[in-house]
Amino acid sequence: MIQWRIWKGQASSSYKYLGFGKTACRRNEMEAEKRIKHYSSSHKILLVGEGNFSFAASLATSLGSGVNIVATSLDSKVMLNKKYNKAMANVSRLEDIGCTVIHEVDCCTMSQHPKLMSNLFDRIVFNFPHAGFFFTSESTPYVIDLHKNVVKGFLRNAVEMLTENG
């Protein structure tokens, strides 16, 4: 499944933490597959175009593990640190729970990225794809084309990186 969401509110509603329930068989429960809507802890999940990594941190926390999650940003680590005050805390949290974090991943070329090219994923998600802000209106044809190219590039690459049932 490839997913991209334009409306920020939709993406944010997924960022809520869903904790484990208390049972007598805590150990078994933690080892069992955990499902949240269309995500499962057994899915290989690729997150693309993360901003401050809050979605990745929330998803990994909710699934109880990050070992099957690869979370990526277009921004370098230095740039992330400048742009978002919580990004580094989220990245540390992700690495602590086993998630792979990779910076400077462009969705338009990601299928050829050296750290991604040998992997297939069950879920590939780009929440709120957006080319960035420019010194002109969002509604100019030039800016609209930039956004369209990000979405097209993402879809062209993502389709090559999906598992058969992804």
Ligand SMILES: C[S@@+](CC[C@H](N)C(=O)[O-])C[C@H]1O[C@@H](n2cnc3c(N)ncnc32)[C@H](O)[C@@H]1O
């Ligand atoms: C509006 S923000 C959304 C951030 C995050 N996905 C969220 O939902 O909060 C758009 C993101 O797309 C990223 N982006 C823009 N062009 C990209 C590209 N070619 N490849 C990967 N990410 C890109 C930006 O760096 C930015 O983080």
